[in-house]
Amino acid sequence: GAVVSQHPSWVICKSGTSVKIECRSLDFQATTMFWYRQFPKQSLMLMATSNEGSKATYEQGVEKDKFLINHASLTLSTLTVTSAHPEDSSFYICSARGGDNQPQHFGDGTRLSIL
């Protein structure tokens, strides 16, 4: 089945640094990719939607300058958490979809811990 690879799976870094998370669709072309954030024991919160070659559409309350999203190709999207702070610590999950009526396939998530 469709595979989405997310890297890294776990990252720990100091406050103030920037962290980049990659999301790749391995065996299909992802016209749309999504980035979610999940707090412990909670549901997934959609942060932004990105279409290849276009600017990402951010959900209300998500800071565009804080969470930079790039979807440069049909198989790769990146999320950069800029100047990360402890409150940015969370589980970040990407997903990709091959077409409008296709299901979303999810990466295994990235656990981000900011010290």
Add this chain to the structure above:
Amino acid sequence: AQSVAQPEDQVNVAEGNPLTVKCTYSVSGNPYLFWYVQYPNRGLQFLLKYITGDNLVKGSYGFEAEFNKSQTSFHLKKPSALVSDSALYFCAERSSASKIIFGSGTRLSIRP
């Protein structure tokens, strides 16, 4: 606003018994509905979807879901639970903006 509701935070079932995880939706018209499963520290795995057609949808790992328009429900079911089915289950619907909106999740615990 469009939403899905999962009324149970946790469902406990003995191995071998049938299981049901409840979900109700609120979107009008023809909903696109999904079930996903999440294991610890992992992303979500797609189980099944309903777009149109038969009300009983069969999915992965022996799961199925029944779409009921009059009750606006899309409950997940399995005839005989396995301990390995223990995980977090999310019902979801695709909004008019083509975004997937997730329910709050139901933790399924299967005891041996």
